[in-house]
Amino acid sequence: MIDNQSKKTKAFIAGVNLNDPNFEYYMTELANLTEANNMEVVGRAQQNAEKVVVGTYFGLGKINEIKAMAQGLKAKVLIINDELTPVQIRNLEKLTKLRVIDRTELILEIFSSRARTKQAKLQVQLARLQYELPRLHPSENNLDQQRGGGFNNRGAGESKLELNRRTIGKQISAIKKELKAVASQEELKSARRNQNHIPKVALVGYTNAGKSTTMNGLLKTFTDEKPDKQVFVKNMLFATLDTSVRRIDMDNNFSFILSDTVGFISKLPHNLVESFKATLQEAKDADLLVNVVDSSDPNMIQMIRTTQEVLNEIGVKDIPMITAYNKADKTDRNYPQIEGNDILYSAIDEKSIKLLADLITKRVFSDYESFNLKLPLAAGRDLAYLHEHAQVTKEDYEDDGIMITANISPSDQAKFKQYLV
Numbered sequence: 001m002i003d004n005q006s007k008k009t010k011a012f013i014a015g016v017n018l019n020d021p022n023f024e025y026y027m028t029e030l031a032n033l034t035e036a037n038n039m040e041v042v043g044r045a046q047q048n049a050e051k052v053v054v055g056t057y058f059g060l061g062k063i064n065e066i067k068a069m070a071q072g073l074k075a076k077v078l079i080i081n082d083e084l085t086p087v088q089i090r091n092l093e094k095l096t097k098l099r100v101i102d103r104t105e106l107i108l109e110i111f112s113s114r115a116r117t118k119q120a121k122l123q124v125q126l127a128r129l130q131y132e133l134p135r136l137h138p139s140e141n142n143l144d145q146q147r148g149g150g151f152n153n154r155g156a157g158e159s160k161l162e163l164n165r166r167t168i169g170k171q172i173s174a175i176k177k178e179l180k181a182v183a184s185q186e187e188l189k190s191a192r193r194n195q196n197h198i199p200k201v202a203l204v205g206y207t208n209a210g211k212s213t214t215m216n217g218l219l220k221t222f223t224d225e226k227p228d229k230q231v232f233v234k235n236m237l238f239a240t241l242d243t244s245v246r247r248i249d250m251d252n253n254f255s256f257i258l259s260d261t262v263g264f265i266s267k268l269p270h271n272l273v274e275s276f277k278a279t280l281q282e283a284k285d286a287d288l289l290v291n292v293v294d295s296s297d298p299n300m301i302q303m304i305r306t307t308q309e310v311l312n313e314i315g316v317k318d319i320p321m322i323t324a325y326n327k328a329d330k331t332d333r334n335y336p337q338i339e340g341n342d343i344l345y346s347a348i349d350e351k352s353i354k355l356l357a358d359l360i361t362k363r364v365f366s367d368y369e370s371f372n373l374k375l376p377l378a379a380g381r382d383l384a385y386l387h388e389h390a391q392v393t394k395e396d397y398e399d400d401g402i403m404i405t406a407n408i409s410p411s412d413q414a415k416f417k418q419y420l421v
């Protein structure tokens, strides 16, 4: 443990507090993000101010203070709680002699290291390039080495900057093209196409709240689970960067499509949210959101608010929601327990998972109604359809037809009107 710690880059974290009541919470998140990026937080500082200094973010006095503290603590990196301008980063690096990383860059680095699938890798790359593009600067020309190549006729400085911009611009459009191609092969697409009459339920929420564990719990309880169908779970921020979509067939004959996706955190970089549009689409298309919350975390309330803010940013609105207070086993409260629209549960407890599934069913199928139908004996396809999309509770074969009792969705009620008895 100690060995491991000493190998990690030592980081000093700091921010300007513009009289924000949530400042402490953002700094806690920043510390967690820093650890998630495999760095050790050795110290922190803050400056209370009315506004940030345009050229240097902090005032000079505070910068000298931070420099001295960071040196004493052998920090190599200074991590800032806000997104900085390129000028602020450069000036802070000059004045502190530390590498400076802003909050956006930190989150992008974590996402880069976590991305495993092609789609996630491309999405992160896109966000990174979009972050870098406006930050290119003539004095930091990373194509300098190519001087003398084919660019002799161009003047120094400005034109090389343009060249860099063009190169990045081309990379951005190539990645966008590739992303489109990947998305069209996506399993979610086919799931959407084939199963568009089955209600869709999306797990959303703060990172590390237990969304993937909840999905695995539902898969284990309600499907002939094969281990390769389970999704990746780990105690770290942003374990999941993709969307997994699975079908859940419950014992009571109801089915729904369940999706698990990337978790949220405050001030998610706008570029990142933009690039992950395809990944977040499943939440936008859902009939019901299950907002998974870590009820054992002292910052639970802020985490719920953060989730709401990110959902607003990605344009998710007017979708019914269950708030699912997870990790109750780490609290002293009785669980599982339904409280109105919400549930207190533990994703690693089977009884909890069954109760959560009941609650989901009640919400998703609330507008289904029970009907008696008489299908012609030859209507095999309609019968199969009903088994797929409705809850068939009774099925009797008679000489002149099949008598069915089933809970049916409003749209299917219209479709089967001719068979109603």
Ligand SMILES: Nc1nc2c(ncn2[C@@H]2O[C@H](COP(=O)(O)OP(=O)(O)OP(=O)(O)O)[C@@H](O)[C@H]2O)c(=O)[nH]1
Pocket: 206, 207, 208, 209, 210, 211, 212, 213, 214, 232, 233, 234, 235, 236, 237, 238, 239, 240, 241, 261, 262, 263, 264, 292, 326, 327, 328, 329, 330, 345, 346, 347, 348, 349
């Ligand atoms: N004790 C306890 N631990 C849980 C519970 N649910 C999840 N965990 C643990 O919490 C950690 C995060 O769980 P995940 O399911 O990966 O969380 P997530 O919301 O998918 O996280 P991201 O994908 O990173 O956004 C893991 O170590 C889980 O084992 C629970 O009900 N009780």
Ligand SMILES: [Mg+2]
Pocket: 211, 212, 213, 232, 233, 239, 240, 261
């Ligand atoms: Mg996950």
